[in-house]
Amino acid sequence: MAVAIKSTYSEQDIIEGCIKGDRKFQEMLYHTFSSKMFSVCLRYANEYATAEDLLQEGFVKVFKNMEKFRGEGSFEGWIRRIFVNNSIEHFRKKANMYVVQETEALTYEYYDDNALSKLMKDDLMKLIQSLSSGYRTIFNLYVIEGYSHKEIAEMLGVTEGTSKSQLARARYLLQKKIVDLMPHMKYHLPDQEASI
């Protein structure tokens, strides 16, 4: 599916212009995708400034590797993969990023689905950013990007079990943070008192 680039130039024109290194076309491409890609960067980053750095690094990589795009799949998907991989690489260097834990089915019992709908998008983004980098990365890859645990394990060099346990912990912590942020939305269990 062709990306709707709001200009007089077609997507192919812009790609070819970027391959030639034409700043005008590169700027067009930047303005077309910068907001979407900044959202991706914010989810993978732990703070706003880091997200800015990831956005800059990602676009530089896009422009330098533009000739590698072969038209297989959508152009936006190709760009998004570059940003995701760049973000993963950025946080991969951190030691003990993915702590191996037993696979544990967790969910925060006080969490109410309605709480999420009441939450502002920017607040939700900040809650995701507050997760540790290991949790945040796997949560993003599984929940948002839609990768399977097997794919995540290959991408990150961990086992599927690690991916599952990290996701469960990330989900649990996020639900807890949401409830903590909106205590009035706390879910009341019928027979209550389950403790974690």
Add this chain to the structure above:
Amino acid sequence: MISDKNMEERNDAFDSAIRERLSGHEPAVPHALWTRISAELNESEEVAAPAVTHIQAPVATTPWWRVAAAAAVVLTVGAASLLYVLQPKAENAVATTLPPAVVNTQSAPAIVVKETPQVAVAATPAVAKKTTTPSTNPAMNTVVADNADNSAKEVVAPATHDQDAELASAPAVTPATTMDLGSIPAFSLKRLSAPESLNDEITIIKSAPSKKKHGKHSADEETTRVIILNKKFDSQPGIRYQLPVRF
């Protein structure tokens, strides 16, 4: 407690809700970011550019004809030096290129001393002792001095009885003569120590001075001639080098 099935369902519902909430999220991008990206791209292009010109510069400043001229000069000088070193010695040589038969006829009562010193020894002026023993076998009137396998001192000295008698009266030839190799002109020794003859065996043939009818020796006759052979020249029949040595 929540059952596993319910938990799974709740997790799926939570994931879907997160996706929905974030699907249309397009936050405002900092205005200065494109300027930073553009500057980084310019910087990377500038860094890459000088490397190319740096490689091209030395190629442009050295024309091909200079390289060719330099190579020709080097080859010419090298070849000339090589030929000069390897050429047969012309100066200081009393006789050159004499076939073996001529050598024998010139010095009838020849006393031939054969030994195999290394070229390195000849290159350093030193005293080499040579034992000479006159032979009484008239059949061996031909000098055979190119036996490279014989490392010991050997005497191959053909002479007739008359020649022996004549030789006895000659003051310059005595048994167990000691020859000073240092008296051989340095230039000749240098020639012999050329690299191609390093492994060759050198045979020194000393002939007695010839005697004239009136029993007097000329200045040339007082100079004992020494024939220096080596394997290399022996492989070319008829080529001998004869050098003057005074004892």
